[in-house]
Amino acid sequence: MSIDTLRTILYAESAVVGLLVIYSAIRQKGQLAQYFFFVVLCTFFYVFGYASELGADSLADVRFWLTFEYFGLSFISSFWFLLSWKLWHHRVPRFRMKVLLFVVPAVTLFLVASQEYQSLYYKSLNLIEVDGHYLVILDKGPWYWVYTGYQLLLIALSFFLQFRAWLRQGRSYLTDSFWMLLGTLNLVPWIGAYQLGLSPYNIDLGPFGIAVSTFFIAIAVFRFGALGSEEVLLYSIFASIDDGVLVLDRDGRISGFNAAAQKIFLWLDTNFIGKPVSSTSDAALFGSAKNQNIEKVVELSNSRRYYEGKVTQIYEGRLQLGKIYIFRDITQSRLLMRRLRKLANFDVLTGLYNRRRFMEQAEKELARAQRRQTAISMLMIDVDHFKTVNDQFGHVIGDRVLSAVGRVIKRRGRGFGFAGRYGGEEFVVFLRNTQNQQAKEIAEGIRQGIEGIAMEERMISIKVTVSIGLSCCEAGECGHNVDTLLVAADRALYQAKNRGRNRVES
Known part of the structure; x- marks a missing residue:
């Protein structure tokens, strides 16, 4: 040329x-x-x-x-x-x-x-x-x-x-x-x-x-x-949105992701482009997702984040091109739901079950005891002279007394059952697989623990005591409902009060 x-x-x-x-x-x-x-x-x-x-x-x-x-x-x-x-x-x-x-x-x-x-x-x-x-x-x-x-x-x-x-x-x-x-x-x-x-x-x-x-x-x-x-423009939107986005091709290979997705899948970087998602540590998560919602929990050094994911199939006509996974941070809503559930089930002041939640749980435990032919016991606890404490020291100190009583009940009853605040200064304790004598020992431990609470206000020592009523049904005899046990425990409680308070009666 x-x-x-x-x-x-x-x-x-x-x-x-x-x-x-x-x-x-x-x-x-x-x-x-x-x-x-x-x-x-x-x-x-x-x-x-x-x-x-x-x-x-x-x-x-x-x-x-x-x-x-x-x-x-x-x-x-x-x-x-x-x-x-x-x-x-x-x-x-x-x-x-x-x-x-x-x-x-x-x-x-x-x-x-x-x-x-x-x-x-x-x-x-x-x-x-x-x-x-x-x-x-x-x-x-x-x-x-x-x-x-x-x-x-x-x-x-x-x-x-x-x-x-x-x-x-x-x-x-x-x-x-x-x-x-x-x-x-x-x-x-x-x-x-x-x-x-x-x-x-x-x-x-x-x-x-x-x-x-x-x-x-x-x-x-x-x-x-x-x-x-x-x-x-589309990629700028894709890269900047707060939701994590992960794109797979028709063969399940990773073809794209945004920065938010890297905060959810900590292993994710550009080295995984073109690799099958089945080869990653989250293979089971993606394998379980068809068209339903999926959940991803990310454990960080000092916190935990929750993400809800949705998968969308991508089609061009009848040809499937791949899938898009979009993960939304639901941590705040999850924590809010947890707080709402706690408010719905627990007494804010003492941390024990509230009355409604206690009754629901007690009904379940009673039914279980009837099936298994085991003994159960119920304690009804009332703070002695609580109105006097409120009148003399105010409701703030009264709340501190109730909170301290709740802590003792929770600590002394742990492993035997569960407790709740029944109302005002009254508490209830459900004891699983516990006969009368053992229930008395647990009740006495609670009474002594509360008697040992040391509180002082305006240089005046506040003495805290409780009266406890106990009811029990032996193994194979628990045909009662929860209300029957509570009535019996309440009757024993009044007997303890009439006999001088700061004692356990059954």
């Missing part, structure tokens, strides 16, 4: 690339589109400049067109990397990173433009005549190899980012990442052939390769909408 033919091909490619420059400038939508615009603009400078360099007939013309093409060549790989970064991360890199990306290209352009005065990039430029055309022989300097290494590094990193994006999009050839990946791979044989000295007339094949790669990117852009503002 003659040099004239190669020049014609390059001019034709530069014309098409020039049209892409104009078209992408008109169709710019967002940061990704701007990066693509600069890629094709730099490509135009490179391809057109090199075609003109091949037609130069003096060293001065060669230097001019060499500088012209490096206005594009110096920066192509940096914009190529930014394009790939945006494709993968869906966000703009930090300003410092963008500045650092262009340090080496800027130095390269300066060295090429000032090559008459130094030899860091090219040690020398010489013309030789081939088939009636002048070709430049370049003696490469040290900075040439620095820039070449930098360029290859950015191309390799771009390939890596595009490949990860392709995995995230389900490894389909009908995606923007696939065609951008082809564009990057296309550069390898062209650059490799030139660096290995395999090109005809030792002509730089880079302009041919980069022009073809630009066409691949154009397919990604204009056929698959890589630059569509709708996609950028």
Whole structure:
């Protein structure tokens, strides 16, 4: 192939690339589109400049067109990397990173433009005549190899980012990442052939390769909408919502997630893109989810978070594309429900069952005792002279007395049954599998524990005592209902009060 033919091909490619420059400038939508615009603009400078360099007939013309093409060549790989970064991360890199990306290209352009005065990039430029055309022989300097290494590094990193994006999009050839990946791979044989000295007339094949790669990117852009503002907007919403979102493809592989999902699934990072969710530690959770709600509990160092998940099947027509799992943080509502249940079942002051909850639980325990033929006992406890405490010291001190009594009852009755606040200063205790004598011992322990409460107000010691009434039904004789046991215990309580208080009667 003659040099004239190669020049014609390059001019034709530069014309098409020039049209892409104009078209992408008109169709710019967002940061990704701007990066693509600069890629094709730099490509135009490179391809057109090199075609003109091949037609130069003096060293001065060669230097001019060499500088012209490096206005594009110096920066192509940096914009190529930014394009790939945006494709993968869906966000703009930090300003410092963008500045650092262009340090080496800027130095390269300066060295090429000032090559008459130094030899860091090219040690020398010489013309030789081939088939009636002048070709430049370049003696490469040290900075040439620095820039070449930098360029290859950015191309390799771009390939890596595009490949990860392709995995995230389900490894389909009908995606923007696939065609951008082809564009990057296309550069390898062209650059490799030139660096290995395999090109005809030792002509730089880079302009041919980069022009073809630009066409691949154009397919990604204009056929698959890589630059569509709708996609950028949707991904921004996807990334910023508080609910955790995890996307699986039709084969159950992880194809996407947002930052909130990483707080729920602590193992989740970009290394899991393309991997089956069945290989993760939460495989059972996803395996159990069809269309119903699922729950995920996250244990943190000093707290626990609750998440409710819903799964939605994704279809295009009748073809299933995958699933979307959306996890909502329900920790506050769960804690609120727990507090409401506690308020509904427990006495706020003492922490014991309230009357309603105690009666419900006592009915269940009585029915169980009847089935198992076991003995049960009931204690009715009343704080002695409590009205006097309230009148003399006030209700705040009275509440402290009731709270202290509740703690003793709970501690002394633990392991035998459960207790509740029956009303005012009255308490009840249900004792499982406990006969009369053992129940008396437990009741006496409660009485002594309460008698030992030490309280003082206004330099006056407050003596706290209780009277306890006990009722019991022996094994096989528990045909009573709870009310019958309470009436019997209440009768015994009044007997304890009539006999001087601070005692146990049955």
